[in-house]
Every structure is written in structure tokens, then in C-alpha cells.
Amino acid sequence: MHIYFHSLISAFIIFPLLVLILTIPYMIYEYHKYGAITKKRVLIIFSFIFYLLCIYFLVILPLPKIKDVAAYQGRWYNLKLFEFISDLRNAKQFILTDPSTYISLFTSHRIFEPLFNVLLTIPFGIYLRYYFNKGWFTTIFYTFLLSLFLEITQLTGLYYLYPRPYRMFDVNDLIANTLGGFLGFGITPIFAHFLPSTLELEEEVLRQSKDVTFSRRFIGYLLDLIIIALPVLLFRKYLNYLILFIIIICYFALSLILFKGQTIGKKIVHIRLENTSIFKNIARSLCLEGILLHIYLPLIYFGLNPLYAILIEICCYFFILFNIIGEKWTNQNTLLIDKILKIKVCDTIKHEETYIIKL
Secondary structure, rough: OOHHHHHHHHHHHHHHHHHHHHHHHHHHHHHOOOOOOHHHHHHHHHHHHHHHHHHEEEEEEEEOOOOHHOOOOOOOOOOOHHHHHHHHHHHOOOOOOOHHHHHHHHHHHHHEEEEEHHHHHHHHHHHHHHHHOOOOHHHHHHHHHHHHHHHHHOOOHHHOOOOOOOOOOOHHHHHHHHHHHHHHHHHHHHHHHHOOHHHHHHHHHHHHHHHOOOOOOOOHHHHHHHHHHHHHHHHHOOHHHHHHHHHHHHHHHHHHHHHHHHHHHHHHHOOOEOOOOHHHHHHHHHHHHHHHHOHHHHHHHHOOOHHHHHHHHHHHHHHHHHHHHHHHOOOOOOHHHHHOOEEEEEEOOOOOOOOOOOO
């Protein structure tokens, strides 16, 4: 039990780092597909990730020393089906006709390990049916693949990090894990009774996508910066701060003109500047993406102390931040520059008619 506890503690420690790594890709996916992120969906998907992390750590931890593993002489694998049944029959402390020996049976590794492997994947079956809407055959197949991945991890000695396996590949674990996934699929309705249905989750996220949030716009802006950064990194020796500033403004202005109110980043997260003229697109790019977000570039180019240029940029960031806070306070999602230019940022997802969305 101490080994299992150590594995779970390790998962708790690593999970926040994993969340930091996965948050931006997850936000991009959710905004691209649904146009919004809800707390319920975030809780479900990240609890699923945490669950998978726990399983993985239960399989690989604790990590022994490489020199100790090299000296191991035990079996690498077991292909004998239902070996635990013959172990029970040969167990001297267990007598079928003597109920007093049953306690020793359930505390013995002969029964605890198969039972643990069944319980290990029951949540996996629940997640697949409840959240991912998978059928019983697909659930069994995916659970088998998960178990096979874990067993291969053991058979390869943590992908050949070790000279030989430090845990044994066991075909009975494949059976027990797959059975656990199937049981999880079967008992899902019991848990689903106390949880929102997947249709309710879809309706909630589609309803919220109608109101384009600042975080959704930020993800679109971040994607645009990544797109700009790729050629800039290739030709950085030919660029200076002023040229970079001009490239940023031109990218946003020309993209809005060519794609009718969208940039590539905005296309990915499905948002658009509605009914904007060429003048408004250029003015917005110059004021927002230029002066407010990247004013430090021309300031440094024209000789201003870099420290002062950064301080001015920070002041611009605070201005935008207070603008956002003020809009949130009044339940609005419109930047000051968009109000001045009378620009509306709208959602472009083609919502399916099968969803009943009460606006």
C-alpha cells in the first residue's frame, strides 16, 4: 500500500506542471470546436488526465536503480492464462470449506492484484461512456489498448531505460484491466444519474460561445504571434525593431482586409470583426496590435532606453487589463478601441440546429 500511496503523491506533484503544459493546447481545441470553455468540461477533462497520470505512475513507480535491475534474475513475462486461480488452489492458508480463511484470501496478493487491476480501469470505462460517448465494443477495445500500453511499458523496462524489465508483463493483467473497463461501462448510468448529461454540457458550451470572451480573443492573438514568429526567426538577422513593428501591424491589418475581418488566429478560434471597413481594420491594428501591445519596439529603435520602453509597454498592458476588468464588471466584452471604432467581435461557429440554445 505504501508503494501505491507514493505513486499517487507523485501524480499530485506532477499534475500542476502537466496542467500548465496542456492548458493552452486545450483552450485552442475547445475554442476551435465549441467557441467556449465551461468549468464542468474543464473539471471532467482534467480529472481524466489526472486519472491517467495516476495509472501511469502506479505502473512505473517506484523506479529502482539501473544496476539493481541489471542483476534481476526473475521472469520477464507471464503468458499463462488465469494463473491466479491455480495459485489460489495451491494456497495452503486458504481452505474453501473454512470461512475463517477467507480474510487471508482477500489480503493476499493472489487475489488483491487481479482485483486491483480490475478496479484500476473501471473509471476509464466510465469516462469513455459518459463523456466520450463510446459504445461497449469501443470501450473494451480502448481499455485493452490502454492495458497493452501499460504492459509494454513494463516489458520494455520503461522504454529501454533499464537493461531489462523491472516489472513483469502479465497477460492476466490485460484480461483484468479490460474487464474493469467493461464493468465501468456497465455501471456508468449509476454515476450519470448524478451528473449533467453530455447534451446539457454541449448546450451550455454552445450557449456561452455566442458571447466572445477576452480569453478566446487572447488565444487567437497568441496564435497570430506564433505565425508571425516563424518567419521572423528565420530572417531575424535582416530585421530590426522598427521593421518588426511594421510587420506586426501589416500582418494584422492585411489579414483583416483579406479574410474579411479575420486573421489566421481568429479563424482558428472562430471569431470575426463584424462589418468593418478597410480604414477601421488599419486603425484597429495600428492602435491595438501596434501602439498598445508592441509600442516598445519603435521606442527602442528610435533610441529610448530599453528599460523606459518596457515600462511604457507595461503601462499599456495595465490600461488594457483595467479595460477588460471594467468590461467584465459591467458584463460586457468590448475593448475601448472597438467601442470607439464601433467594431463588434462575433462568433462564427455554425451551431447545429439539433441543439436548443436559449439566449
